[in-house]
Amino acid sequence: MRISRKKRLLIGLVLVISMLAMPSAQSLPGGISGVQESGCNCHGAVPSDSVAGSIEGLPDSYNYSEVYNLTLSFEGGPSQPGNVNQGGFHLWASEGELSILDATTQLYNANEVGHTEAGNDQTSWDVIWTAPATDRNVEFVLHVNSVNGNADGAGGGTSGDMWSKVSVSLGGPIEILEAADPFVVLGVLILVTFSLLVITLAYVFYRKDPDSFDWDNFSPWLADWLTTTDHKKIGTLYFVAGLFFLGVGGIMAMIIRIQLSVPGNDFLTQDQYNQFFTLHGTTMIFLAAMPMINGFANWMIPLQLGAADLALPRINAMSFWLQPFAALLIFTGVFSGHGADTGWTGYAPYSVSEATHSGTTMWAAGQILLVASSTLTGINFLTTMAVMRAPGMGWMQMPLFSWSILVANVMLFLSIPAFGVGLIQVYLDRVIGTAFYDIAAGGDPLLWSHLFWYFGHPEVYVVIVPSFGIISEVIATSSRRSVFGYRSMVYALAGIGVVAFIVYGHHMFTSGMSPTLRFVTMLTTMLVAVPTGIKIFNWLMTMHGGSLVYRTHTLWALGFLVTFTLGGISGMFFPSIAMDTHLHESYFVVAHFHYVLVGGTVFGFFAGIYYWWPKATGKMLSEKLGVLHFLTAFVSYNALFWPMHRLGVWGMTRRHHTYFVTTEEALGSLPMEAAGWNMFITVSGFIFFFSNFILVFNMIVTSIRGQDAPDDPWGGWSFEWMTSSPPPAHTQYKLSDGTWGLPTLEDANEHIANEPGVMGRWFQRLMVSDEESEGASN
């Protein structure tokens, strides 16, 4: 019975929505017959082209309750000066109130007005229209008669007379779009997403055991999830949070794209636009990308190392639970329209000025919590990887994904205190009035840029490096061979990790920083291309030497290679100071970092999701849907971001709420084609946005009726494929002798372990391998 009630509810809901969506049916009450009844009866049966009526005095859009003088007139037809009668009219307005000025017109009701006998001898009449007090679309219908004045009948002659009809529709003031206030849109969408999440949660629980679907069973189940210290469950929570905010950030991106789809658009005001791009950046980096990385790391690091859990499970749970509350703080103020409006970089001194919204304080506070969370995560993962590798697994036998997480966490961990201190400075400046960034007191806004980018540049590598790791795993497995040049891959990763700290100045080339530092960071930034290039060529060589199996995750990895390389190439424009000065703050920059962050990070995540989903859930994802997802997303993604390069070169600036196009060669305006490209980008953006629902659909459908996954569906070699799918809470691995327990790494990477290079020998001296230390103690 429950289901049928649900169905009835659903049908009812659909009906209500469709009724709301239907246009309100209105028709002309008086119509032509009304005109005829009012005296100008039967002036011809059909409308005539030769009569042209007009309504003057109407604005393009009305202001609320304003009074307008309308002049109704016509030309043409048989009407001649000197005729006894010349013509008449009938005006109907769907909204507002009509009233009359003099005796030549008469009022039928508030919506209809016509001429009187006294006004019979004119071709133009004046009436008054009072605009409605709320936002409406107003229709005006004017009928005009042009008469020849012959009196061949009791009611006045009608032969030879002509008439015509004019319709005018009118919108409300510009603010009428406030009816669709973007914040309300965002809020509603977030709430809808959240409700869907809750419904899904209830449904997942229902599916687990339909017979015990009640609160008594639900609350312990929920409490278990809320208080878990199991790395797998926390990893899942990270994923849920990450995907949720990926959706929220995506919605914000779509609202931004609606605003930019046509030049001079007013969907978002400047103020709203500032908040939207600020929160879009913050959400995507800190609330979507980082939790997803932590989700992967939580799930896979202990499994890949052959450990039972992370080193500090409770710290792990704490670093997750700091995130939702941080997110709450960051979003505080959005719903009242006072969210942070500083950009995700939060540049001082604007971020400490009183001109910013009060939400900026909360934004800083929320980020401080995220810093705390990241610090705890960093401690946890670094410790885990340092101490919990399986016996036999030296540093150089760690899977590349583990290496990438190690490097990412080292970078994050060592750089984020700078950001935290900077945020605390901003927070204190805003709350208790310290003077770190008070220019009048000698404060130096560049200090914030330094502290922020000291963290910020490693941070963007933090979000890309785990993708490198995932791609390495996926490509090696799909090529059915070990990755080419493992050792050089590790050194390249470590190199990226170290270089990340000395390149950050390239974000500040135009800020008036020390010229020496500018020069240094120019050189080091160019250096970044070297380790990254090594990685790209190693991946290509891996495929070259292997035989590639095209699965969904392989496709994403290949897509990653294309888009990331393109993004990397566009990135090489910026280290050159002169070029950077030219392209700075343009859409070229936007195109570049979306190419690496979406095409790199997000594609890597998708590859990882398709790759590890069977291991984590025990269900296979549908390959058909996966390929469909890849194709639509890859095409629409490129259509979305590639034209932005062009817009940037044309001079379209980022962080501006709108733009203008012109045919003239004027400074600060764009050529006419820019409008078309922007519309194209918006459409592609929506396709990209919705294409990702294929993944969500895929996840839902396959977890209900997908195939069960084998332990090792792809033929991967690392430890995570040795356990069952899904793995038990305290991971047990299937050992070579058939028993279950914690594994030991035997004969892995034998050839690599036996050929240390110069750097390798140096490293080996630092990091004594197990065999040697055992030999020493024996």
Place this chain on the structure above:
Amino acid sequence: MAHYKILGQDPYWMNFYGLMILTLIEVLAVGADLNGVAESLGTEEKVITLWILTIIAIPKFIMIAAIFMHLYGDEDSGILTLTALFPAFFILIMVLFVGLTHPNAASSLPDWCRPGNYGL
């Protein structure tokens, strides 16, 4: 735990005495009139003080880290010292890039970096 002795005495006590003495020297260095020394070296008193303070801070730092924090003399000391020294490079970078780049850089560009100086 310490498995060694300093001058035949308990290391913690010795370390403690040493730290006390060094701190006393610091306080005295600030209080004392070093103008004479400064002039003989052709610099200001402040600079002399700064040098003394920096030079004394280093052994104090090492003494606390090595003896109280057991970075010397334990079986795990070697690797933990490496761990502790790991951020050194990053600290150096931050001090150089953030701490010591001049805030007024834009208005105090060197001559060769200013417009109109291309021909030299």
Place this chain on the structure above:
Amino acid sequence: MSAGFAAFLFTLAAAFEWGDFIGWTEVPLILASLGVVFFGLLIWWRQDWSYGVDGKDSKHLWEPKSAGSPFQNIDIRKVALWMFLMSEMMVFTSLFSTYMRYRFGIPNCMTVFESGEWVEGTAVTCFEPAAHLIASSWFHIAPGAINTFALIISSFTIVQALRYAKMKDIEEDVRKRKVMRYLGTTWVLAILFLTLKMIEWFIGFPTPGPLTDLNHGHSEIASLYAEGYTINADSYQHYAYDTMYHDGKDIPKDSALYTMLQEGTHPGGQMMANIQVSATTFYVTTGTHGAHVLGGIIGLTYMTLKAARGGYTPDNAVSIEYFGLYWHFVDLVWVLVFPFFYLY
């Protein structure tokens, strides 16, 4: 366990939220949020409270060891603590970088004063190190100096606590008493540290009568706050920046100001300075260090209480060692903060 644990996580995060949410006027909410954090902390501690007491759980005493090289056979907690100290190093490096940037970037107040590029009544922006006030007299420097010694002694006492906790060949009672006394001493010294800091910042103290001559004739040492050394000090005036002070005898003969006064091109008077940035860096850096001391006190309170019921035995004395590592680190930071903020 997990229930209490969850409560801790939720309440901690919730408390942070509320703590940030409110203005400084809404003290009750802040207190409530702190209470929530403290409640969470209690729940966490509850699990450790009877751990190792009376040898009851001795067979459960289990300190996970590292499996992989290079940290083989080192306690995981120890490695984690060193990792944590790494990030703490970066925190203080950031603060020191901020300080250095401003210290070297903004002209020193004394330099500005002696250059004569100021007129009475208009504030000039310059850097006034707190050390200029603090190191101006022996009494001013006293709280900071005592604090330095207090921290070094406390570092020493906590090592002693560890030594006795680890000592196997002494009686249970003796160990209990020794550990508790040394931890208690550390706690008292930490409290002394914060108290003296408050005196130095906000309260000030009278100088003994016979010694007022040494204090420029003042009978009281004013706190930094009373001296006007505050974060909103945009019109700070100090007696040293007055051409009339000591009849101008303190103005160096080779300074531009001296020449200008001789030539009559400078009217003299008292310089007014905007020193908000200097005060901000001083208070926030030493305040961050103070916050670390406060965190240490909270931990020490618990550990002293636990030691009082004989909670530390050679089996679980490592807890003291790990707290000690943190505490020594706080001491280390002070070793750097003290000379560069108080003396130079």
